[in-house]
Amino acid sequence: MVSDDRTNTIRLWPPPGDFPEKVTGILSVLALVALILLQGKYFDFGVPTAVLGLFVAASCLLLIRKSLVFVPKTVGPLFFIFIGWVLVTSFFSKVPEESFSAAVLYVSSLSAFLVGYSLTVRNKEFARWWLTTLLAVGFIFVFGYFIADPPDLTSARKFVGPFFWHNQMAAFLMYLLPISAALIFLGKKKLLTAAITIFLLIAFLLTYSRAAWLSLLAATVPIFFLLKGGLLKNKRLLIGLGLSLLLLLTLLFKFSALGARAKSIVAEVSGTTRTTSGEVRVAAIRASFAMFAESPIFGVGPGAYGEAYRAYQEVPWIYAKNTHNHFLQVLSEMGLPGFVSFGLVFLAGTLFVLKKFKKILTILTRSEAVFFISLGTSLIAATLHNFLDVDWNWPSLAFVFWFNLGILLALIASEKDSIQFSLFFKSILGISLLGLFLASFALFIFERNIQAANEALSKKDYDTSQASIFLKPLSYAPFYNSYYLAQGRVLRLSGNLEESLISFSKASSLNRFGAEPIFEQGLVYEALGKTQEAQDKYYQAIRVNAYSEIKYYENLSELLLKENKQEAALVVFEAATAAFPYNESYQGFYYLYEFTGFNRDLANLYVSYATLLLGRKETSRALGITQDALLIDPKSEGAAKLLNLLKD
Structure with a gap:
């Protein structure tokens, strides 16, 4: 091994290199901070994706202007081929709005990869600076959120940090833990780095992310065997590993919530004991193969899986915005060519690393080799985790992965x-x-404005003129189905009913998987007094998205009851309770439905159904439906009153 480490200290400031490289390093850190902050506010990722694109495009343009952009011969061309296919499939996408955002994310990922590679290939000190800076920034976020909103060991309340989901918090921690372990190995501020490592390990466990636990463990085992000779000679590291293992076992056995979570991994194997989380993954996998079977070459379009799933959903409550397997997501969204080209990027990278690994001791200094191993561990763990989740859909996690790769x-x-x-x-x-x-930049403007327009229309005292102002920039985005949907709502609420039908029809043509434009057409026909046309649209909306919205069933049943079509209304109510039953899956997501008010609306639908049954003297059925309504929403006053009436 080359023994002359270029520096014995690790500096967080300034970034290494000449002026363009320093600026790019600063931009990279700012991008990371901005993405972490934004993802807590924008769950749909449109705005964070735009911010990522702006940062990495600016960084790459700065580097290429100074002729500082380099591409690895093995991985680079394959990555460009994959990006080319992303653009092709975006052109043929069934939901072009979603594909526009996804294309920006994938091209930004390539750009982040090029920035990370170019900065490091010229100056290997950048790797050490970036990883320690990543650890410092990450630790500040994790510690801050941990103190502000601590998890609960007794109730199994998950630690989510700045993310929406615990799985993504765990995925972020998988990048930090190997770095802190590397600093312990190098003897850098041993007490401080040991304390940080223990804290991060506890935070990692308290995410309760079983997939992340398994991924990091699986990534660590091969590294241990590859380096077992050096590890066995390092008493300090062995003691650290032993203490970490002891801490892990103590936490698992001391707190029943952690132990139960670990044991539940086995339960996912069987369909009879599988949790709701497992059911979501199984349903997502089935849907992805169904999409691929229907369109094996071009797929449904990059980023379109979440919209497409609504049309492929077969089980109540089990909605999957993504495949929980990024490789299957690529298969379903971009067909076989996309899947193959994406897989080849990883295969080429793996072969390149394996080819060079035997010479690593002569290529790198001791500290560089240690950081290389820690970096490799985190990337292996992240890749394995993406077989069970889709971290690369999150702009912050996508940026970290491709930059680090x-x-x-x-x-x-x-x-x-x-x-x-x-x-x-x-x-x-x-x-x-x-x-x-x-x-x-266009994506940023479009997403901000469509969100502002929808917010203006969602208020009780909605303002159509304000919404129209927000929608003006989107007239330059004729592929945005949400633009035509919002424009149609503005026209409908303004009384321009016939014109709104044109907008809703256009929105429907740009997203054949979505039922919302169809439902809106039903509202327009109902306002025009064309009840049969309205019924047809409501029925069509239910056929397209049977498990998505209660209001499709609610509006249809109300319209049928107005026309005294009780038998038809009963059929609709029965279909609604079948699509939205009270069961274990509902209980698994209850906290979400309570937060959005979905449970209240569903309970009201159940009460309407029970009231109709009571009027038909079907008391026992009405009682059962009412009891379910109270289980769905214990605060439902309508269900409570009806239950008292039935008992009397």
Whole structure:
């Protein structure tokens, strides 16, 4: 091993390198901080994706202007091929609005990869600086959220931090833990780094993310065997590993919630004992293969899985916004060519690392080798986790992964392993990056404005004129189905009913998986007094998205009852209770439905059903439905009054 570490200290400021590299390093940290802060506010990822695109496009443009962009010969061309297919399938997408955002995310991921690779291949000190900075920034976020909203060991309340879901918090911690362990190995501020590592390990356990637990464990085992000779000679590290294992076992056995969570992993194997989380994953996998079977070449379109799933959903309550397996997501969204080209990126990267691994002791200094191992561990864990989840849909996690992957490959790459663009290709890349910057800026404007318009329309004292102002920039996005949907609502609420039908029809044509434009057409026909047309649209909305919205059933049943079609209304109510039953799956997601008010609306539908049954003298059935209504929403006054009436 090369023994002369370039520096004995690790500095967080300033970033290493010349001026362009320092600026790019600062931009990278700012991007990370901005993405973590934004993802707590924007769950749909449109705005964070736009911010990621702006940062990495600016960084790449700065580097390419100084001829500092390099591409690994093995992985780079394959990555470009995959991105090319992303753009092709976006053109043929069944939901072009979602594909626009997804295309920006994938191109931004490639750009982040190029930035990480280019900065490190010129100066390996950047890897050490970035990883320690990542640990510092990550620790500040984790510690701050842990103190502000601590998890509960006794109630199994998960630690989510700045993320919406505990799985993604765990995924972020998988990048931090190996870095802190590396600092212990290097003897850098041992007490401080040991304390940080123990804290991060506790936070990681308290996410209760079983998939992340397994992924990090599976990633650590092969590294241990590869380096067992060196590890066995390092008493300090062995003691640290032993203490960490002891702490882990103590926490698992001391607190029943953690132990029960660990034991539940086995339960996911069987369909009879599988949890709601497991059922979601099984349903998502089935739907992804169904989408692939229907469109094996182009898929449903990048980013369109969540919209498409509504049309493929077969089980009540089990909605999956994503596949919980990123590789299957690529298969369902971009067909077989996308799946193969995406897989080849990982295969080429793996083969390159394995080829160089035997020479790692002569290529890298001791500290670089340790950081390389820690970086490799986190990337292996992240890749394994994406077989059970889709962290790469989160802009912050996608940025960290692809940026770190570029750094990993650059650490062991030589000059002959890299391509530096000629003037011609540099110009093409520069134009492409400028396109990414403009597309990201447009995405930011579109997403901010559509959200503001929908918010203006959702208020009780809605303001159509304000919503119209917000929608003006989206007239330049003719592929945005949400624009036409919002525009149609503005027209409907303004009394321009016939014109609104045109907008809703356009929205429906841009998302054949969505029932909302169809339902809105039903509202318009009902307002026009065309009850049969309204009924047809409500029925169509239910057929397209049977498990999505209560209001489809509610409006249809009310319209049927107005026309005294009780038998038809009963059929609709029965279909509604079958689509939205009170069962274990509902209980698993109850906290979400209570937060959104969904449980209240569903209980009201059940009460309407029970009231109709009571009027038909079907008391026993009415009683059962009313009791279910109270289970769905214990605060339902209508259900409580009806229950008292039935008991009397």
